[in-house]
Amino acid sequence: MTRWLGWLAALGLLAGLAMGFGYAPKDAVQGNVQRIMYLHVPSILTAYVAFALVLAGSLGFLFTRRLAWDRLAHAAGEIGVVFTALTLVSGSIWGKPTWGTWWTWDARLTSTAILFVVYVGYLLLRSMAEERDRGARYAAVVGIMGAVNIPIVHFSVLWWRTLHQPPTILSPERAPMAPAMLRALLVNVVALLLVFLYLLSKRLTVRRLEDELRA
Amino acid sequence: MTRDLSPPAPQHAVDIQGVRKAFGPNTVLDRVDLRVDAGEVLALLGANGSGKTTLLKILATLLRPSAGRGRVAGFDLAKDVESIRARVGLLAHGSYVYEDLTAAENLRFWATMAGLPADQASLQSALKAVELDQVAGERARTFSSGMKRRLALARILLGAPRLLLLDEPYAGLDQKGKKWIEEVMLDFKGKGGAVIVATHSFGRGLSVADRVAILSGGRIALDRARASLDLEELHRLYALSTENGA
């Protein structure tokens, strides 16, 4: 199963790259730099999927006490953090030529940064707990708290940037997208999701083996 | 929440099989089978680190076993944790005494938390039973370890448990204190309760015991009626078993 996913993901990435660099047209305003959107947007979307899985795993564990759920939460959290970091880095790289600065406190980047720190804390908590069961329980609680906080973060940051403040920064994906761009974006979203699933599958296998060894 | 202390009154206060507890790679209890009847006092002997405290904590539902099953105070160890907690009293190294509160205030806190009557009269009589009524208004910080232990027992006895788990209750007590613990055990046994007293010395714990068990190598290496053993034989068996395993 994992190997299939691996091949699919590789295929997807190739397709995504082709679409992003070949098929999609050059952006009228930003030029080729805009193509980083095909990495930036799918990676944050994938991160959201990952954190949704963290929530599912956390709830599942607290309800059933089966470690399989905890493993799901842990693996999804790890990969989610990676994709979040990817979002931040790609956003930063995108920002430099576009806005002239490595970082800007716009709504998306700020929310993503907060998300990043929340889930890094989540992973740190897991590594500090001494007993397997206790670590799983504590992580589940943080996982739930982190997840319910996401909409709160979203709104507060959004209002922070838009209320009482004229939009001075051109949001990178403001203008409606050409259909070709949209298609390229979609392909890349699917590609990254496949990569995520592949990594998830691999991580889950490793964790399951670890738990079996421990028992 | 009303506390239902009604039957099923068990024949066995403790009835566990195959209990195992591992902390990571460290297996403390391997396969513990134990049965204690109501009205019985069991002396649990074992060297330091043999797992006596771990076993008592599992019986008190403070720890969950890695494997195994059984019933404590008539209720299932895995499924009816709350019911067990309402009927079991654990006197361990932590006495659960808040040092900045007085004896009466401590009792009032724990009684209210357990849903037991916490009025002046009940608390006073509970303190009287452990001879702490004179210092009811004194802060626990000023108490000796013996007094703190008595306060802890007062707290435990408030809930009228069916099973008493004592983890090295004689440690740090003088002769009078030790005798007093014995009297409590005998009194408790007389009322139909069961007692497990864990100790690593051959001191007083044995004199009131009906049965003796030795915990060694993560298992119950010996489980015999006290009357069937003389002290010398017991010493020998104890040395033997502690030699082989922790």
Added chain:
Amino acid sequence: MFARRAWIVLWKDLLTERRSKESLNALFFFAFLLLLLFEFALGPDRERLAAALPGLLWLGFVLAGLLGLGRTFLVERENDCWEGLVLTPGDKSAIYLGKLAGNFLLMLIVEVVLLALFGIFYNVDLWSALAPLSVVMILGTAGLAAVGTLFAAMTARVRARELLFPLLLLPVQVPVLLATVKATEAVLQGLPLAEVGQWLKLVAAADIIYLVVGLLTFEFILEA
């Protein structure tokens, strides 16, 4: 029953605090230290301080809160009573509520003192905006206490708890912090509360969500 147990936990903590006076005294002193810190960090420019005041105020509240909240279960740890709480029958969230109430009160007291110190030392008029300001403070502190109490219980028996506690709490607090600073800003400018209704509703919603999560998940933390 639930209410009685929550109340007795609060009673115990208040009594302990009143007798030992550990937390409150230290936190008052800490508030004063913060004042000095901010003054030195931002320099004597009155206008700069006034502009940054809402942020400084809440920064101070959060920092003092971190210290105070981190100690939530210290009395249980020091007196070896944690296991005793684990063994209590019935709904463990009563303990959470009691501890939360204690933390909430403690933090509010410290915040009022900090507010007064700010007013005096930076010569800012906080008195006229006191009523709407208190609303913002109560809402903001409730959220801080709700998550802080939950996470304090979690990190009470974990390695590197002094490090982990702020690391977990602060990111979750950021959105509420944003909202309360914005609201405080408006209030200090003399605007009526209705102007910042959006922010206040966000904080209130967050408070309720945090409280519910705390009540539902606390028993999993206080488990064997």
